[in-house]
Amino acid sequence: ETGMFTFDRGYTSTASCRSKITYIDGDKGKLMYRGYDISYLATKKTFLDTAYLLLNKELPTKEELDSFKEEMAKRSFIHEGMKKLFDSFVDQAHPMAILSAGVSALSTFYFDHLDIDSPEEYMEMANRIIAKIPTIAAFSYRYSNGLPIIYPDLQKGFTENFLYMMRAYPHKHVDLTAIEIKALDTIFTLHADHEQNASTTAVRNLGSTHAHPYAAISAGIGALWGRAHGGANESVIRQLEMIGTVDRVDEFIARAKDKDDPFRLMGFGHRVYKNFDPRAKILKKIRDELIEELGIDSELVAVANKIENIALNDEYFISRNLYPNIDFYSGLILQALKIPKDMFAVIFVIGRTPGWISQWIELKEQETIKIARPRQLYLGPDDRTPIH
Numbered sequence: 461e462t463g464m465f466t467f468d469r470g471y472t473s474t475a476s477c478r479s480k481i482t483y484i485d486g487d488k489g490k491l492m493y494r495g496y497d498i499s500y501l502a503t504k505k506t507f508l509d510t511a512y513l514l515l516n517k518e519l520p521t522k523e524e525l526d527s528f529k530e531e532m533a534k535r536s537f538i539h540e541g542m543k544k545l546f547d548s549f550v551d552q553a554h555p556m557a558i559l560s561a562g563v564s565a566l567s568t569f570y571f572d573h574l575d576i577d578s579p580e581e582y583m584e585m586a587n588r589i590i591a592k593i594p595t596i597a598a599f600s601y602r603y604s605n606g607l608p609i610i611y612p613d614l615q616k617g618f619t620e621n622f623l624y625m626m627r628a629y630p631h632k633h634v635d636l637t638a639i640e641i642k643a644l645d646t647i648f649t650l651h652a653d654h655e656q657n658a659s660t661t662a663v664r665n666l667g668s669t670h671a672h673p674y675a676a677i678s679a680g681i682g683a684l685w686g687r688a689h690g691g692a693n694e695s696v697i698r699q700l701e702m703i704g705t706v707d708r709v710d711e712f713i714a715r716a717k718d719k720d721d722p723f724r725l726m727g728f729g730h731r732v733y734k735n736f737d738p739r740a741k742i743l744k745k746i747r748d749e750l751i752e753e754l755g756i757d758s759e760l761v762a763v764a765n766k767i768e769n770i771a772l773n774d775e776y777f778i779s780r781n782l783y784p785n786i787d788f789y790s791g792l793i794l795q796a797l798k799i800p801k802d803m804f805a806v807i808f809v810i811g812r813t814p815g816w817i818s819q820w821i822e823l824k825e826q827e828t829i830k831i832a833r834p835r836q837l838y839l840g841p842d843d844r845t846p847i848h
């Protein structure tokens with residue numbers, strides 16, 4: 461029992477983080493999970509294959525995938541007591557607020573967080589949160605819109621089940637086409653991990669203080685919600701709707717280029733990619749296919765296309781390596797899938813959770829875990845304390 465009082469000496473700035481999970485080459489526009497290129501995983505594998513790979517360091521055999529699917533289905537239900545939490549939110553509460561609270565509340569149902577110190581317990585915490593997040597997410601949406609909740613259907617696959625819980629109504633059949641399920645499954649895969657981005661850094665920071673893993677995931681949800689990060693896909697659609705028509709695009713492109721104007725094009729630019737985000741390339745193809753397949757011919761898509769064509773050829777954007785990022789295309793696809801805007805960042809959370817919890821496990825498996833403690837550059841006044 462003394463284990464809970466032993467800590468590693470010293471601290472580390474998260475900037476010196478070492479990881480074997482994800483590799484990004486921002487100049488070449490390359491992204492790999494555990495050594496597999498993202499385009500291979502997004503086109504030849506499923507999201508659960510990818511989640512298993514992130515967690516277990518190897519792609520699953522057919523048997524391993526089947527038992528992982530069973531584990532996900534078995535764990536997809538949440539404690540009935542959680543419904544009291546959902547009831548406490550006001551109508552139209554943002555689903556990200558409900559999701560963050562729900563995940564944090566999960567920590568009260570499982571383990572005393574000081575006892576989680578074995579690979580088996582790490583994996584149990586990981587499987588549980590990956591399986592339950594879609595249910596909490598769908599319940600958050602249903603509660604926030606005053607709709608009856610739909611429980612998981614154990615006959616459906618992971619991604620189909622989420623869409624079913626979002627769209628089903630007790631009194632009418634819900635149609636889910638294979639192309640929609642595959643598009644969403646690919647979106648989950650493309651979001652599964654991304655090295656030490658802001659939300660993953662938040663998760664690892666809480667991991668370094670030995671906080672409960674579900675408190676760490678809840679912190680990741682909070683960080684991701686920001687419009688500079690995972691909230692960007694919702695902001696992309698809101699911005700396209702605000703611009704409204706193709707003839708207003710030039711005015712907003714000019715504002716985005718104006719140094720004295722804080723207006724930015726949502727869905728453009730990236731901290732690391734100074735080339736096309738490889739995930740954006742894959743999503744662009746899916747967006748075009750889906751729009752054609754679903755026969756979508758909206759002013760919104762025309763506005764997005766005009767912005768994209770201008771930005772890809774304009775000196776201001778080219779000289780600053782500002783390319784469309786994952787959020788520019790995911791927002792348009794989610795809209796085509798009839799997912800409400802305020803659920804876009806929630807979709808990002810469902811995809812990113814295997815990455816977050818794999819990064820948390822990797823930190824816990826380290827020989828020593830030093831508490832994250834980045835230092836600062838002090839710019840304040842010199843000591844001016846009065847002598848007497």
Ligand code: SDX
Pocket residue numbers: 653654656657658687688689690692716717719723724725726727728729730731732780782785786787
């Ligand atoms: C995600 O880190 C990750 O991996 C994140 C993510 C993940 O998977 O976890 O990839 C997901 O968060 C993608 C990013 C989503 N955010 C957005 O789309 C919001 C809009 N983009 C930006 O605000 C911005 O581009 C950032 C925050 C994404 C990146 O900012 P940087 O790299 O710090 O860029 P910067 O602020 O240093 O800007 C460099 C120049 C500046 O101009 P100058 O001062 O050189 O004249 O580029 C300009 C900026 O003004 N610029 C933009 C712009 N983004 C940067 N100008 C117009 N529109 C934009 N979107």
